[in-house]
Structure formats: C-alpha cells, structure tokens
Amino acid sequence: MRPTTVDDLRADAARNRARVLEVARELLAAGEATLPMNTIARLAGVGIGTVYRHFPTRQALLESAVMGGFEQLLAEAQSAAADDDPGAGLERLLRYGIRLQLGDVGLAAVLRSPECACARTSRLRADLLKAVGRLLERAREAGAIRPEIGADDVRRLSCGIVQAVRAGSSDEAEIDRYTNVLLCGIRPDR
Amino acid sequence: MRPTTVDDLRADAARNRARVLEVARELLAAGEATLPMNTIARLAGVGIGTVYRHFPTRQALLESAVMGGFEQLLAEAQSAAADDDPGAGLERLLRYGIRLQLGDVGLAAVLRSPECACARTSRLRADLLKAVGRLLERAREAGAIRPEIGADDVRRLSCGIVQAVRAGSSDEAEIDRYTNVLLCGIRPDR
DNA sequence: GCACAAGCGGAGAGTGCATCCGATTTGCGT
DNA sequence: ACGCAAATCGGATGCACTCTCCGCTTGTGC
Known part of the structure; x- marks a missing residue:
C-alpha cells in the first residue's frame, strides 16, 4: 500500500519533503512567485527528481x-x-x-x-x-x-x-x- | 540618419514588421497572451532576429x-x-x-x-x-x-x-x- | 546483519528566450 | 541598367527552466 499521509513516509523522505516545503515558503516570502523547481531542489540540497516525486506539479507544491x-x-x-x-x-x-x-x-x-x-x-x-x-x-x-x-x-x-x-x-x-x-x-x- | 517612423523603413522591412504585428494580433485574439517570439517568427515567415530587431522586447511588441x-x-x-x-x-x-x-x-x-x-x-x-x-x-x-x-x-x-x-x-x-x-x-x- | 522495497539524484531531451554575425537584399546615385 | 554600401535577414548559439526516466543508495522490518 502506498503512503497516503506524511507519516507513512520513510524518515529521510519526510525530511526531504519538509526541506523542500521550507525552501518554497522562503522563496514565496521573498516575493518569488515563480518557484523554479531546479532552484528549489538546489536550495533544499536534494535532486530535482525528489522535488517532483513529492510534488508532481508546481501547483501541488504551491498549495502545500x-x-x-x-x-x-x-x-x-x-x-x-x-x-x-x-x-x-x-x-x-x-x-x-x-x-x-x-x-x-x-x-x-x-x-x-x-x-x-x-x-x-x-x-x-x-x-x-x-x-x-x-x-x-x-x-x-x-x-x-x-x-x-x-x-x-x-x-x-x-x-x-x-x-x-x-x-x-x-x-x-x-x-x-x-x-x-x-x-x-x-x-x-x- | 536612422528611420524614426514606419515610413522610413525599407520596403521589405516594413512588410516584415507588418506581418509580425499581424501574427501577434492573431495570437492575442486567440487568447494567447504569452506571445512566444519564436512562434511569432515562424508564423510570420521571418527569422527570430527580425522579430527582435523590430521589437526589442516582448513588451514592445505587445504595446505595438x-x-x-x-x-x-x-x-x-x-x-x-x-x-x-x-x-x-x-x-x-x-x-x-x-x-x-x-x-x-x-x-x-x-x-x-x-x-x-x-x-x-x-x-x-x-x-x-x-x-x-x-x-x-x-x-x-x-x-x-x-x-x-x-x-x-x-x-x-x-x-x-x-x-x-x-x-x-x-x-x-x-x-x-x-x-x-x-x-x-x-x-x-x- | 540481510534483503528488498522505497527513495534518491542527475543525465538528457524538449521548449523558449535573446544575442550575434555572416549572408542577402534593397535603394540610390550614376 | 548597374554596382555598391547600407540596411535587413535568419538561424546558429548559449543559457535557463521543465519534466521524465532509470540505475544506484538507503532505511526498515525481519
């Protein structure tokens, strides 16, 4: 069964997800509304693939x-x-x-x-x-x-x-x- | 002396400029607000360089x-x-x-x-x-x-x-x- | 410890922007 | 009509961003 909540994620995955969200919020707070996915990945210290796995679209990331x-x-x-x-x-x-x-x-x-x-x-x-x-x-x-x-x-x-x-x-x-x-x-x- | 009005343009240049504007208006009328410069060039049958020469920025093209x-x-x-x-x-x-x-x-x-x-x-x-x-x-x-x-x-x-x-x-x-x-x-x- | 599923990361293909410069065309003077 | 200089053309090029795919790594349950 697939994880349906954040709690079901593996520990490292949850950590990465939180980091990505944190970076996204920082960018938004700085007025950056575009949220470039590669920039987010770099700032969060994860691969681009990881960002896309947790948030399949920019809209999904934004909403979270x-x-x-x-x-x-x-x-x-x-x-x-x-x-x-x-x-x-x-x-x-x-x-x-x-x-x-x-x-x-x-x-x-x-x-x-x-x-x-x-x-x-x-x-x-x-x-x-x-x-x-x-x-x-x-x-x-x-x-x-x-x-x-x-x-x-x-x-x-x-x-x-x-x-x-x-x-x-x-x-x-x-x-x-x-x-x-x-x-x-x-x-x-x- | 540099041309300052459309009339001062060379015949072919004026023709190209008009075509680019026409295509831009068509795209706008179709609801396309992004106006991709390469698409405009292709549809107008001119090179990208020509589009940029007449309209240095997308904003300039839009305004015209x-x-x-x-x-x-x-x-x-x-x-x-x-x-x-x-x-x-x-x-x-x-x-x-x-x-x-x-x-x-x-x-x-x-x-x-x-x-x-x-x-x-x-x-x-x-x-x-x-x-x-x-x-x-x-x-x-x-x-x-x-x-x-x-x-x-x-x-x-x-x-x-x-x-x-x-x-x-x-x-x-x-x-x-x-x-x-x-x-x-x-x-x-x- | 071990096995294996979950998760990772980045290479790579695709799209678009904007610049630059060699090739081409035009208009003018004769 | 013709030749030349200037004006214009057009796409090759470099850069930025998106999104997918898949071989490798790592955490977790036993």
Missing part, C-alpha cells in the same frame, strides 16, 4: 506551501459566519482575507486559480466557499449585501482587489481605500 | 500590437471628460474600458503593467491618465465620486475587476454585476 495560511483564512471565515452581525462579519473577513493575501503571494495565487490540484486544498477551498456561502445568506437576510453576490463572486472580487493593490505602493492607506471600494460595492444601494 | 485599442480607449476617455454629466461619463468610460479589456487580453496586460516600454504607448498612457484625471475632477465637483479616488486608482481597480471577471464564465450578467460593484464602490456614501 500555503496550506497553513489557507487554514487560517478558513477559520476566520467560519468565525465570521457565526458572527452575530453578518454584515460586520463579512467586513472583518474581507479585510482579513485581503491583508492575508497581500502578505502571502502564494496564497493569493492559489485563491486566484479556479480550482485546486491536491485533494487536501480542494477540500479547504470547498469548506471556505461553504462558510462564505452561509455568511452571505445571513448577510442577505440582514440586508447587508446585494442579493446577487455569491460566495465565488466574493472570492474573485477579493483577488481582483488584491491585484489592484499590488499594482501600486501597497501602503496602508491604499489597502483601506481599495478595500472600502469593494465593501461599498457589494453593499446594497440605499 | 494593442496600440489601436489603446487609442480607442483614449478617445472614449476624452469624450467622457467632455461629457456634460461627469458621473454619466465616468460610468460610460468604465463600462467601455472593461469590455474593451475583456475582448483584448493584450490591451488588458498593457494597462495592468505599471508603465510602458515604448515612447508611443507611454504617451498614450499619460494622455489617458490626464483625461481620466480631468473627468474625475469634474466628477468630484459634482459629488459623483469619492474624493480620495485618483486616476491611477481607476486604472488599477478596473484591471482588478477585469481579472475578476476573467476568472469565471465572463458572461454578460457577470460583467454587469462586477462592473456595478466597481461603480457603486467608487461612488460616495449617501
């Missing part, structure tokens, strides 16, 4: 590298969905999600792409959309959002705003300014 | 290829800036610009990038921003837009919305829905 941030976002979304005031919860979630993406080019890339390669992240994504869906439903009832906006619209629009912020100086004032445009844009006309 | 669309956008912006109702002019311009970008991946890429490589497009861009600036100033006076939104914010936000639309089915309803979010988002609170 940003798993942590993704989980934080999901937790925030679930908390927001349980907020007494859905309008406030939505605003809090959007402000959080946008800042999270701005601080993590990898996570932003994963959220931007229409689907996830690995099952683990696919599930996170589905859970996230479900939580946002619940939040939106309550926000609609409370009249805090335009009724035609769905969970995936929120995802795509946030990613768009993130890219708009990134295209400039990305200072605090701009983040707030652009986030406000999104927040006001999805609020119903009064 | 989308010049026409850019000029249309500028014309629309200047017309909008002269509109009696600046609010209506702004809405018209944004709807036009977003649809234009959705129909032309090349133009969208050029508008998204922070600056232009060739002088010709740099000037178009400067003129465009100037026209939008005039439009915004009038819109501010008329209370049709949040005062903190500038011309470059409009550019970046539109590009963000375009990318958000592109991330999905891009059907008519979605284009309107997302464009409305932007329009409402930049309107002042009432």
Whole structure:
C-alpha cells in the first residue's frame, strides 16, 4: 500500500519533503512567485527528481506551501459566519482575507486559480466557499449585501482587489481605500 | 540618419514588421497572451532576429500590437471628460474600458503593467491618465465620486475587476454585476 | 546483519528566450 | 541598367527552466 499521509513516509523522505516545503515558503516570502523547481531542489540540497516525486506539479507544491495560511483564512471565515452581525462579519473577513493575501503571494495565487490540484486544498477551498456561502445568506437576510453576490463572486472580487493593490505602493492607506471600494460595492444601494 | 517612423523603413522591412504585428494580433485574439517570439517568427515567415530587431522586447511588441485599442480607449476617455454629466461619463468610460479589456487580453496586460516600454504607448498612457484625471475632477465637483479616488486608482481597480471577471464564465450578467460593484464602490456614501 | 522495497539524484531531451554575425537584399546615385 | 554600401535577414548559439526516466543508495522490518 502506498503512503497516503506524511507519516507513512520513510524518515529521510519526510525530511526531504519538509526541506523542500521550507525552501518554497522562503522563496514565496521573498516575493518569488515563480518557484523554479531546479532552484528549489538546489536550495533544499536534494535532486530535482525528489522535488517532483513529492510534488508532481508546481501547483501541488504551491498549495502545500500555503496550506497553513489557507487554514487560517478558513477559520476566520467560519468565525465570521457565526458572527452575530453578518454584515460586520463579512467586513472583518474581507479585510482579513485581503491583508492575508497581500502578505502571502502564494496564497493569493492559489485563491486566484479556479480550482485546486491536491485533494487536501480542494477540500479547504470547498469548506471556505461553504462558510462564505452561509455568511452571505445571513448577510442577505440582514440586508447587508446585494442579493446577487455569491460566495465565488466574493472570492474573485477579493483577488481582483488584491491585484489592484499590488499594482501600486501597497501602503496602508491604499489597502483601506481599495478595500472600502469593494465593501461599498457589494453593499446594497440605499 | 536612422528611420524614426514606419515610413522610413525599407520596403521589405516594413512588410516584415507588418506581418509580425499581424501574427501577434492573431495570437492575442486567440487568447494567447504569452506571445512566444519564436512562434511569432515562424508564423510570420521571418527569422527570430527580425522579430527582435523590430521589437526589442516582448513588451514592445505587445504595446505595438494593442496600440489601436489603446487609442480607442483614449478617445472614449476624452469624450467622457467632455461629457456634460461627469458621473454619466465616468460610468460610460468604465463600462467601455472593461469590455474593451475583456475582448483584448493584450490591451488588458498593457494597462495592468505599471508603465510602458515604448515612447508611443507611454504617451498614450499619460494622455489617458490626464483625461481620466480631468473627468474625475469634474466628477468630484459634482459629488459623483469619492474624493480620495485618483486616476491611477481607476486604472488599477478596473484591471482588478477585469481579472475578476476573467476568472469565471465572463458572461454578460457577470460583467454587469462586477462592473456595478466597481461603480457603486467608487461612488460616495449617501 | 540481510534483503528488498522505497527513495534518491542527475543525465538528457524538449521548449523558449535573446544575442550575434555572416549572408542577402534593397535603394540610390550614376 | 548597374554596382555598391547600407540596411535587413535568419538561424546558429548559449543559457535557463521543465519534466521524465532509470540505475544506484538507503532505511526498515525481519
């Protein structure tokens, strides 16, 4: 039987996998979004074959590298969905999600792409959309959002705003300014 | 003296240049945004060297290829800036610009990038921003837009919305829905 | 210890970018 | 019409990155 979790890996394999992930996160943190596979292999001190064995595609590596941030976002979304005031919860979630993406080019890339390669992240994504869906439903009832906006619209629009912020100086004032445009844009006309 | 305009080119050179541009536009129209230089050379029936001589970088080729669309956008912006109702002019311009970008991946890429490589497009861009600036100033006076939104914010936000639309089915309803979010988002609170 | 499966690593083929320079073509002056 | 210099052509070349494949090494269970 093939190993299905990290724990089933041989000790050296687990070590190599961890090193590759570590290097990938370092590159992402340094703003390198391309993640050249050969560079990663070299920096991690492993062969290229090893990188490809653990992560068959760059997308798979990327998704594994940003798993942590993704989980934080999901937790925030679930908390927001349980907020007494859905309008406030939505605003809090959007402000959080946008800042999270701005601080993590990898996570932003994963959220931007229409689907996830690995099952683990696919599930996170589905859970996230479900939580946002619940939040939106309550926000609609409370009249805090335009009724035609769905969970995936929120995802795509946030990613768009993130890219708009990134295209400039990305200072605090701009983040707030652009986030406000999104927040006001999805609020119903009064 | 070196040729400074297309007319100064030798007959064969002008022919090759036109062919390369034609092929580039075809690829862009087919949704190919990468524009591989060797592919372009092959399709245009010229050597790679010829492509690079006329267009030293991919960006330069891209900008030359989308010049026409850019000029249309500028014309629309200047017309909008002269509109009696600046609010209506702004809405018209944004709807036009977003649809234009959705129909032309090349133009969208050029508008998204922070600056232009060739002088010709740099000037178009400067003129465009100037026209939008005039439009915004009038819109501010008329209370049709949040005062903190500038011309470059409009550019970046539109590009963000375009990318958000592109991330999905891009059907008519979605284009309107997302464009409305932007329009409402930049309107002042009432 | 030993056997053997799991894992390793890098050679190599493929693709694309960008440069350089010898071969070719063109336009001009006569 | 013709010859020449300048302008232009085109692909060979070197470099970077991707991804596969397979012989060798190493960890693990007995």
